[in-house]
Amino acid sequence: MTVPTGNRSGRARGGRNRGRLRARVAVAAIGVVLGSAGLIGGVPEGQAQDQRGLPAVGAEIPIGLLALDAPTAIRTAQVNLDFRGGMRVRVLANPANPENSRRLKVIGHRVTAELPDIGDYARQSGGTVTIEQNDVDAKSTLTLTDRSTNAFSLRLSLSFTMTIDQPDDFRRMSGSGAGRIYEPLVLTTKEPQILVGTIYNFPPKGAYLRQLSPVDLVLPDDPDTVLAQIERFPVKASRI
The missing domain is CATH 1.20.5 (Single alpha-helices involved in coiled-coils or other helix-helix interfaces)
Structure with missing residues (x-):
């Protein structure tokens, strides 16, 4: 058919x-x-912002850090160091100002710098400096300060260790080093480093933060003896 x-x-x-x-x-x-x-x-879940530009509670945000020519004293040596690294913060509610502020919990913080060899073995002869978080707290804050310009005040409170690693210096000072065990010098902040700045985005897009006051570093078991000091820490904070 x-x-x-x-x-x-x-x-x-x-x-x-x-x-x-x-x-x-x-x-x-x-x-x-x-x-x-x-x-x-x-915006991916956990990274959303509200109408005020505040990050969502629960978000975990990575931030790159670059501090160039940071004047630092180590024992009797005075050097300018270039620190590179970053941190990760977790956003928490701020009960003291829930409408316009967030608490920031630093859950990862590490920057490193190369020590210059200034040719004076008694004071400084190369190596590395590593700053690494040693206390997890939520004392940092992000606060909306001007709605018309979407300006925020960022305050970072950072406690850390500073590890000064100079194996070549150890070998020079002790000959072959036979019979001696090398250990890097590990210091800790006497008081937290406080970084502050005005930003217009969070995470920042190349914002500069300044250190409120010099940061003393001491031996963990001898807090009265200052062996190093970060005099200034002009740091650029950027979204990763």
């Missing part, structure tokens, strides 16, 4: 329409899955 041409054409169009519909449904379903995972269509 021969099927009329007109009916065959109608069935073909119906099949194509059903195929297009299935394709649109599949694309829509993929969009829902990706959107719920925070991969498309806006």
Whole structure:
């Protein structure tokens, strides 16, 4: 039996329409899955900001840090160091000012610098300096200060160890070093380092922060003897 041409054409169009519909449904379903995972269509979950620009509570945000020519005293040597590294902060509610502020819990902080060899082995002859977080607290804050310009006051409170690693210096001072075990000098902040600045985005987009006062570093078991001091720490903070 021969099927009329007109009916065959109608069935073909119906099949194509059903195929297009299935394709649109599949694309829509993929969009829902990706959107719920925070991969498309806006800011990923945990990184959202409210209308004031404050980060969402629970977000964990990485921040790059670059401090060039930071004047630092180590024992009797005076050097300018270039620190590079970063930190990660977790955003918490601030009960003292819930509408306009967030507390920031530093959950990772590390920067390093190369020590210059100034040719005076008695004072300074190369090596590395590593600053690394040694206390997890939530004393840092981000506070909205001007709604018209979306200005924020950022205050970072940082407690850390400073590890001064100079194995070459040890070998020079002790000959071959036979019979002696080398250990880097590990100091800790006597009081937290406080960095402050005005920013217009969080995480910052190349904002400069300043250190409020010099930071003394001491031996953990001898807090009265200052062996190093970070005199200034002009640091550029940037989103990673």
